[in-house]
Amino acid sequence: MIDDVHEPLEQYASYFKTAHVTNTSEFFEDLVRRSGVDENANIQTVGQLRELEAQAAGAGSTNKWWRVLRFVTIMVAVLTALYVVANYSWPWLVVPGIVFAPAIHVLNRVINDSDAQLKRLREACDEKRAVAWGQMAPLNCLFDWDIVAKLMQKTVPRIAFDPYFSNGRMDELRKSFGWADHLGDAHSIVFSHSGVLNGNPFILARTLSHWMGSKTYHGGLDISWTEQYRNSQGKWETRTHHETLRASIERPFPEYENQTFIVYGNEAAPDLVFSRQPSKLSKLEDGLFDKWRTNRAIKKLEAKSRDVGEGKTFTVMSNREFDALFDATDRNHEVQFRLLFTPLAQQEMLKLLKDSQTGFGDTYVFEKTQMINVVEPRHMRRTDISGDPQKFHAYELAHARMFFNGYYNDFFRSFYFGIAPLLAIPLYQQHRPHADIYKDTYSHKPCSWEHEAIANYHGEAVFSHPECVTRNILKTSMQHEADGSQNVRVTASGFGSIGRIHHVSVRGGDGRSHQVPVRWDEYFEVQNSANMLVRETISPGEVSRDAATDGNDVALPPAFLQRGIDAGKAVLRRSIVSAVLPSHG
Structure with missing residues (x-):
């Protein structure tokens, strides 16, 4: 069994890949034995x-x-x-x-x-x-939300997932590592995992982000005109010309995108700040032109290092290739940067960035702000991180086996190489705090990020404004807590639209200007809110799915029954039962 991981690429190829395939297969076969399926x-x-x-x-x-x-x-x-x-x-x-x-x-x-x-x-x-x-x-009925955590920890013992993202884990990141967790109103948490990596807290999150982009609308107008001309016999004749005039306009348009990122807290290099983006240099080969491009980038770094102007913080490292490909030239603390990126760390980071066979190559946005590291592995945008049990329900055992093994092996590879830049830094595996994050009842309760993920699991349609024609960004706020339950206010923000016509003056072949109509949609913000009741389960038997149903009905705790909530409208997800409360106008 491997404990610390200092060479993530080689260790994945030589051990983790095969180990996870074996663990996943054995786990599924154990489920089959327990189920008694013939x-x-x-x-x-x-x-x-x-x-x-x-x-x-x-x-x-x-x-x-x-x-x-x-x-x-x-x-x-x-x-x-x-x-x-x-x-x-x-x-x-x-x-x-x-x-x-x-x-x-x-x-x-x-x-x-x-x-x-x-x-x-x-x-x-x-x-x-x-x-x-x-x-x-x-x-x-045996598929559950905890399989991701069980398989991951069996393969990589240094990684442990929480049952759900709790206030305790959130407070640990805030108070011990200085994390500012507010992403802004333009981001909604679709799903999140939390846990510890080498004893330090991490979050794996998928968000839905919104911004106002633009869209080009096109319109056309058919025109015709007549003109007289002399034919070959010198007589006057009339002919008709036809032309389609084209026009376009650009107008604001709501854009949406999913992002997946990892937040990791570690006390090592506590003053260091830097950022880097995926580098095109990582894809270069050993050809003459590619070497020229790499050398050109290195010379630019050396020139920047020689710049002794006021506020200079950058000093090029002896491993010029690492500095060129990692390209964290905005770093503010050279000593701590070198403590973090030792020769071994530089070597392993270069392997990760340049390899696209075993791993995914250079897909990493990496930002460190003192004790908080945020890694956005862009290859994870295509990865479903939820592990929703209903995805694995099937009527054919052979299909269930193939999908189960494929899903969890793909998830492991994607997540492993998502955190690989953190594993490549030996100093991060030497700092292991032991904070007691579950000091009271409040610490055990789901945090605001988990609330947003639960709301998104219920679906945008449940909260959406009737006039909304776009996606919705769901944000939550705590209303009050009573009898062990959290009453959460969910606000859905989206856009309605009104059809408009804009006329653009276009000169035609007849020498006259014509007003070409261009139809476009004007978007306006709409919001709608509803309350959602959330309660974590105290014991595995407190809330359970009815095996005879389609998996949606749950046996409700007393706090829900007292509010007259129908069991068919409640959702059990990651040891948390929730229901959207009926609106009273």
Whole structure:
């Protein structure tokens, strides 16, 4: 077993990758054993279902062609009747009637029989699929929110996830490490994990961010004009010209984007501040032109290092390649920067930045503000970090096994290389505070970030203003606490829109100016608020899912029952039960 990780790239390739694949596979097979699912019976049921689905698909295709044939027959009959009426007397209509009426009658009977057969096959598919779901129900009930934490800690013991993001963890980051946690009203927490990495607190968060961008709208206007000209015989003639005039305008447009980042608190280098962005130099090869670009960047750093002007803080390091690729030239404390980035740390950081086979290459935005490190691994934007149990529900065991292993192995690789820049710094693994973050009841309660994540899990539609036509940024505020529950106010901010027309003057080929209409949407802010009740579970048995339901109904604690909350509208998520309270106008 590996404890400290000083060479993240090599250790992932030589140990962690294989270990996590093994741990994930064993974990799933253990769930299957605990569930008692009969795999052979499920294989047989799914096989029968696939046969029925193939028969239903064939019957559906045949049914479609019979309907096409009937349509063609009817069209031919109509065209024939029109031809007879146009060329012969009315009594001759009897002839196409005698020819086509029996054919259409037979086709109707065939199609009715085909419809009945297709209906029977689809019902048989539904029944067989229900049997398969029933076979898998015991396993589906065993998937929970804690699997991410269990698998991660088994593979990398230095990483421990919390059950949920609590006030205690939030206060530890604020008071011990000086973190200012407010992201602003333009960001909403979609999901967050918290825990410790080498004994120091971290947050893995996914946010929905909003800003006002712009959109280009286009419009057109068809015009025509006539002009006279002399033809080849010298006579005057008139011809008509046609032209489509084009115009465009740019107007404000709401933009939204998901971001995933890691916040890590560590006491090492407590005065150091720096930032860096992904560098294009990390992708360069050993070719002549690429070496020239790298050397050019190094010469710029050396020139900056020689600058002895007032306020100079940057001194180039002996490892010029590291300084060029890491490019943290805004650092404010050279001594602490060198304590942090030892020769080993520089070497391992370079490997991470340049490797895109085992890892993801240089995808890192890295900012350190005294004792707070924020890493945004851009490769994690595509990673689902929730581990929502419902994602793993399936009626086919083979599919469930493949998806489970694929999801958790992909998550591990993405997260591991997300924190790899922190693992590459040996000094970070030598500072391990031991703060008692759970001193009182308040510390155990979900924090504001967890509240936002819960609200987003309920869905934007629950809180959205009726006139909203865009995404919503959900923000929360604590109303009050009573009987162990938190009453949280959720405010959804989005935009409604009104259609507008703007006329742009465009000169046409006729020599005149024309007003070209351009349709655009004017966006205006809308807000709506609702209350949400939140309560963490005291024990595993206090709140449990009903295995006979679809996973949404929960057995509610007394605090919820007293408010008349329907169990079907409550959500159990990460040891926290929540419900949106009905509006009273």
